[in-house]
Amino acid sequence: MSIQDIISTLRRRWRFELVVLIAAVVAIAVYLYVQVPVYSATTRVYISFSGEGDAADGSVDGTGASESATSGLIGGSSFQYTPSEYVNQQLSLIPALVTTPAVLDGAADQLGLPSSQGLEESLSAAVSDGYFVTITAMDEHAQHAADIANAVASSLASQLASPNRSDTNLYIPSHLRLSIVNKAVAEKTPSSPNTKAIIGVGGLAACALACFAGIVRELCDNRIRRASEVQQLLHAPLLGAVPKSSSFQPGVPVIIRSSDTLEAEMIRRIASNLTFVVPDRTELSNVFVIASYGPGEGKTTLSIELAAAFAEQGRKVLLIGADFRHPSIAQRLGLADEVGLSHLLTGQVDIRSAARQYWKPGFHVLPAGRRVANPGILINSQSMRTLLHEVSRQYEWVIVDAEPMTVANDAAVFAKEGAKLVLVAGRGLSDRSQLRDMDREFEIINVQPVGVIWNFADQDRGAVKTHDKYYGGTKRRSGNEREAHPEIGPIPETRNGPTVAPDDQLAAGALTGRP
Template sequence: MDVLEYARLLRKHWVIVIVATIFGAVAGLGLSFVQTPSYRASTEVFISTQAADTSSELVQGNAFTLSRVNTYARLASSEEVLDRVVEQLNLNVPSRDLIEQIQAVPVADTAILEISATSDQPQVAADLANATAANLADSVAELESDGTSSPIRLATIVSASVPVEPESPRPMLQAVLGGLLMLVAALAFVVARDLLDTRIRTDRDVKAVTSAPLLASVHFDPKATSRPLVVHAEPLSPQSEMFRTLRTNLNFVEVDGTSRIFVITSSIPGEGKTTTAANLALAIAGSGQSVLLVDADLRKPKLAEYMGLEGAVGLTDVLIGKATLNDAVQDWGSSGLFVLPAGPVPPNPSELLGSRAMHSMLEELRSEFDWVLLDAPPLLPVTDAVVLAQQGADVLVVAAADRVNAPQLKRSLEMLETADVSLGGLIMTMARLDSSEAYRYAEYGYGGPHTSPAHAEEKKKQPAAKAAKAEKVPPRPPVKKVDARPRSAKRGAARR
C-alpha cells in the first residue's frame, strides 16, 4: 500500500479513528482517578576515600571509589540495610517488602549515588530515602573497616524533601498515552481490515484481478431503485456521462464496423447488470444507432419492468416458435431503441439459450441492428451467460464496488476463459465519486437536470409539493407497441 491508499483509508474510516482516540484518552484519564497515588523522594550520597598525601594516591583513591559505586548501589536495597531502616522508622512491614520501594542509581561518571524511595504517603517516601542513605553509610563503614577505621566515607549532600505532587498517576500524561495507544490500535485495525477484505472497491482492485480492459466506472447512484433508467431520467448526471463513455469505449472493442452483440453479465446477483444493460442501450440509441435490448435472464427477468413494457410475450416464445421477432420486439420511444422481453419463465433456460433457435435468432438480429445487448444471469450461480457467449457474442462483466469480492470475480473470469469465449471488458458499478471528481462534474454541468438554468427557473414557478413529486417520478416516453409498418421497415428507419 502506498501513501495515497493510507490516506484513502484514513479518510474513509476517520470516524473510527477519532472515536477510538477519544475513548483511549478518556479511559487513560479515568484510570488515573482510580489509581493509588505514588510519591517519590530522592537523596544524593557522595562517596569518598581518606585524604591522600600524593597525587598518585589521589588518583588511585578516585579509581577505587568509582569501582565501588555500583557495589554500594546494590547494597542500598539489601536486607542488611533495610532491616536497619525498618528498625529506625518503626515500620510494621518486613524489610523484603521495601526492596521494590528503594532504588539506588549511580550518577554517570561521578562518585555520587542517588537513592530514591516511593510510597503512597509523601512523608514516608522522604523518610525512607533519608533513612536508607544514613544506614547505607553505616553499613559501608562497617564492611570496609580495617579494624580501626574505614577508608570509604559516604556523606549525604542532598537530603530528601517531602514531595508535593505524586509521581503517578499523571492524568494528562495518561490521557495522552491512552489516546495515542488507541490511535495506533485503530489505525492497525483499519489497515488490517482493508488488507483482509477482498471486496472490489476501486478500479485498482479490478486491475489487480485481471488484465482485461476496464471500459467504464459508473458512480454509485442513490436513486437507482426509484429510477433505474438514469440516462433517460437525468441525462446530465455523472452516471449518464459514464454510460456515454462506455458506449464510446465499446467502439474500440469491436472495431470492424459489423453488428455488435454483447452479453452483459456479472459474477453474483445484485451488481446492477440489468440497469447497466438498459442504460447502455439508451446511450447507444441516443447516438443515432439502432440497438436491440434482449432480456436473456430467463430465470429472474426484470427488463420489462424497468422499461415499462408488457412482458407476456418475449424471447421464450420466439425460441419455442410460438411468436416471431416481429411480434415480440417492442419499440421504446423514438430514438432507435427496441426491447425484446424475456417472456414466460421456462423450465430449461440453459437449453433454450444454447439451442439452434437462439443461434439462428442472433444471426438474424446481427443483420437487423447495429447493436444487440443481451442481459444474462450472473455467472457463478448458473451457466446461462457462458452458453450465450458461445453463440458468438462478446461478454461484458459488471463488477459492483463493495458487492463482489476478488475471488468471485476471478472465478467468473476463469469460467469465461475455460469456455474460450471472448471477454470484451469489465464495467465497474456503484463506484465511489470522490470530492475532486464531484467538483469536476459540477464545474462542467454534469449535475443532473436540476442544475440547468431552465429547470431551476421552472421549479420556481411550481409549488413545492408538485416540484418534489416531479423530481421523484420522471416521465417515461410513450411506448409504441402497434405500428402498421413491418418490423424490418421500422428498424431501417431507426438506423437512418
C-alpha cells in the same frame, strides 16, 4: 505491495483504521486511568573516609590494619591503601547496604513502622559521580516517599558510624562515613506513570497499529476493490466506471430522467467506448451481451441505461431480456410482461407481439417473458441463434441482459455465437478467486470479453464539482424530475414512466421464433 499501493490501501481502509485507532486510544486512556500514581523522592549523600574504624577492616583479605599518621596508609606491609583507594574500593558496596536488615530496621524505627517489611521493594540506590550516592524511595504518597528516603539515608549513616559491630552490621565497612548533601522533598507530580511519554509513544504506536491493521485487512480481503484488479484478472480493458448513486433507481433510466448529471455522462461515455471496441462491422458485432459473475452487480440496470444511451443518439436499438430465471427488465421499465422472449422462442407469439416500443420510435424492448423450467434449452436453441442474427441485421445496436455466470453460462453461449461479451463487476461484490475461475473458463471455451464496466465505484467529488461547474451549477436532479430536451420533446408523465406502446415499426419480415 508498492508504496503507491500502500497509500491507496490506507486511504481506502480509513474507516477501519479509524476504528482501530480509536480502540487503541481508548485502551491507552483506560490504562492511564487504572494506574495508581507513584511518587519518587531522592536523597543525595556523600561518602568519605574516616580513620576511626575497626582495624580488621583495613585490608581486603581481612588482615589487621591500623592507621599510619605519617604515611597515611592503612593495613599491614602487604596490603596498604590510601584513603581514596579505600573509599573507591568500598563505594560500590553502598547501594547494596541500603536494603540490608540493619539499615531498614533503623529506618522503620525512625518512621514509626512496626517492621521494615515492604521497604526494600520501594528503595533503590546508585553511585553517581565522584563519591556521591543517591537513595530513591517510591510510594503512593509524595511525603511518605520523601520520609522513607531520608530515614534510610540517616539509618545508613548511623550504621557506618556505629563503633559496635554485631551479626546484623558486621559486613558494614567501618572506615566510611556518610554525609547527607540533599534531603529528599515531596514531589508535586508523580513519577509513574509518565503520562506524557505514554501518550506520545502510545499515540505513535496506535497510528502504526491502525495502518498495519488496514494493510493486513486489505491483504486478507479477497474482494475486488479496484478496477485495475478486474482488468488484470480478466485480461480485458476497462470501458468505464459507474459511481454508486441513488440516481440509478428502478423506473425511468437516468439517461432520460436526469440527462445532464454526471451519472448520465458516464453511461454515455461507456456507450461511446463500446462503439470503439467493434470498429469493423461483422456478424453479431453489434450485439452486446451484458453479464456479471454474480447477482446484484448491476448488469440489468446498466443494460437498460446503455440501451437508452444508444437510443438517445437516434439509433435503432433493441434491448433483450435473456435472464429467464430472474426477469426484471419489464418490471423496471413499467412494461407489460405477459409475453416476451420465452413466448417468442417457443412459437407462441411473433416478434411483433413480444417486443414493445419505449421512449423513442427506434427503441424497442423484448422482455424475458414468463419463467421457464429449463432456460438452457431456449438459450441453446436454433431459434435463439436465428433471432440473434436477424435482429443484428435489423438494428444498429442490440443489448442482451444475460444471467449471471454463477447461475448459468448463457453469456458465454452468446459470445461463442459471435456476440460481444461485456462484464459488469461490482466493487466489493466479487472476489479474486471467483474472477480467476471465470477467466479460466473463458480461456477453455475460447471466449474473450471485449471490456469490463466497473460498477458501484467511489464517487469522485472533484469530478462532480467540475461537472456541475462546467454546466453552470445545474441542480442535480433525481426521482422523476426531467428536463425537457427540444430535440426529443417532453415525455408524458404517467405512473409507470414513459408512454409504452406496442411496436408497429419492426420490419415486416421479423421472425416468428418457432423452434
